[in-house]
Amino acid sequence: MLFETFAAGGCRSYLLGCETSCAAVLIDPELSLTDRYRGRLNQHGLTLRYIVDTHTHADHFSASLALRKAFGAPVAMHRLSAAPFADVRLDDGEMLIAGTLKLTAMHTPGHTHDSMCLVMNDRVFTGDTLLIGGTGRTDLPTGDPHQLFDSLFGKLLKLPGETLVFPAHDYKDRGHSTIADEIRTNPRLQKTDRAAFVEMMHALNLAAPTHLTEALRTNMSGGKTVGQLLSEAACGVPFLSMSELGSRLGGNSRDLIVIDLREKDDYDMGHIEGALHLPRGQLELRVNSELPDPTMRIVTCCEYGKISVLAAATLRDLGFMRATALDGGIAAWREAGFPLEPSR
Template sequence: MFIRQLFDRDTWTYTYLIADPDTKEAAIIDAVKEQFDRDAQLIEELGFKLKYSLETHVHADHVTSSGKLRDRFGAQVVLQEASNAKCADILAKDGDVLKLGDKEIKVLHTPGHTDADATFQIDGAVFTGDALFVRGCGRTDFQAGSTESLYNSINDRIFSLPDDTVIYPGHDYKGHTASTVGEEKAYNPRLGGGKDLEAFAEIMDNLNLPAPARLDESLPGNMRCGAELN
């Protein structure tokens, strides 16, 4: 599978372009509205047929370009079903499989950061969105987040994968770009080393994070797949 990581510096967001090199069928994960021109140019230069615009969740910190990617490339917009996002072409359920040529993208429902988090699994790698970060994880204090759900999602669905599975996060705030299941199981300060739910909750309950700067704009924008509000 072709995998290309892209970064939006303003919102610290990672976008991923993945493709089956044989058929050139492609998907983009967590595309950022302000980066539409960059991403569209790259897709065109590589000769990719953009089949899906995948969202790991309804983002609170940036607005997606999924609607624009659908208009330009005919991509189907995919969100996890619990989002109830009416703009989506596909509301994906746990276990659903999306095809790029002969390659498969498996949808894992990994709630906890929100109630509608999807982790996308391909052979040897997972795109974990804001569920699991490199040496961290997403917050659980709004958007129907749940510390217990996130604990179970990460432990049962991600840490159960082979240790050499590559983790591609939705953000990183220290300049890490990727990790592995083995690394996070060992060194994630919130969940690694076999921490129990109580220890995890103690950490998560004391993060004292400010509200995301773009919350009021992002949530309604993303529920419309990035279309402008009237």
Template sequence: MIFEHIATGGCQSYLVGCADTRAAVLIDPEITQLDRYLGLAAHNGLHIRYLIDTHTHADHFSATADESGAPIVDMRVDDGEMMALGRLRLQVLHTPGHTRDSVCLVVEDRVFTGDTLLIGATGRTDLPGGDPEALHESLFQRLLRLDSGLKVFPAHEYKGRSHSSIGQEMAENPRLQRRDRAAFVDMMRNLNLSMPTHITEALRVNMSGGKSVGQLLAEAAARVPFMSLTELRSHIEGATGELLVLDVREREAFERGHIPGARLLPRGQLELRVNEELPDPT
């Protein structure tokens, strides 16, 4: 098996390939790392056949909908089904709890646990689709019953650790010491974690396969010519009411100074407010 581990901040992606056929799968790819993934695949002589998200991500933008030529695994799979990757076999385990669509993937001596099981923690259950009762079932009745020697590779890791094992997590993971269902559920419901940045936008993009506001702005910047302040002033003075100047900075920066007549719509709120603030003229 050919294996590459790619970290993007706390987000972890994995390139897994068959050494005989050179077919590969990319697990939990992050949109900003596409060139890196393709470079690693080329370096190892791999052909990426599948892009798989272990769950719908709420804290970053997935690359699974990117037009890279690899098929997207968006089909329904049953718990325990096998996916063929050359001579490798990926076993799919449905492990809801962090999200309804969470899965883990067992490949040879390792299991890719997504956000179901982290190193020293578990996925949270307070985001859309989260369910602490389901997570308890997935962990204690499914995942933790696998071979204790299986290496654990999660979708997030913030302390620089590459992997753990099922046995190590059972012995040392603080959340897994709450094995009683009621105690576990109570703990998960009282974690009081902060919400991910741009959660609404990330969920919309990752669930629909659409583009993020950042991608849309980058594409617009590539097509729309640069306009100097002098040119803009000329356009504003000659406008007949059809010109809209949108300022996407934060309010504090806007209040320090802005173009007369500009409308404030901070970039972080753009996805939530755009339909209300800018109704379709058609």
């Protein structure tokens, strides 16, 4: 069996490959690693048969939908998952088979109601149910400490002690553990009384994940992240460097319109010479009156160079095919020593 672990911060995902059939399974893929997964699959000549999310993630962005579109492989989740794009909905004890790979779903609610572990031969992929030296939290949507207690002590920890544990997060830099090691050393598993365990989980008082709302929104619905919107827009928009724009201002600017998308107060404090003030929120409503010539060359700019990319993409969609975005924003322009002029 081919086996590889991928890391993105504290997140862990796993690629399993059957050497006989070249079938592969990818567990808990992270969106920022999409190209790395693609590269490994191609490198090893593997065909992706299943993409599995062990639960609805609230702390990172799943790559499942993007990989499904790229490879045509079905997404497998527990049957209680809210994700509309899940093709295979697993119940407790059901199995995925890809060549010689056989993974059995073990429903382990607690961290989320759709949490499951995947048991395969000598190992178990525990998602966020059991971590190395910890467990998944239970204070996020659909979490329940009582269910987690039952999932751990009633199911997962009854696996053979030598079973290797591969979680969806690793904050100990250990890569993997075993069921026996966790029973012996994991502080949270020392609370074997239900009431004591539940009290401990309620008292954790953990900070909310950085991307909680966006992660839940995208992972539950299949919607796009802000990063995906920016990336997709950037693929269809050319950029103009600050030095190139600087050289074209003044006497050479007749064939060029600079659009400043910021709000009025920011624009008035200082803007690029001759820039037209057109706030992003008014762009579509005023574009016909402010930009009567669709053949003009346009450069969009904003404070940090992100809204300008979306605006340039919108202008191109509207037929302004020479719309470009400034590489960097007004903040970078200012830091580079290029001049800004205040409104009079």
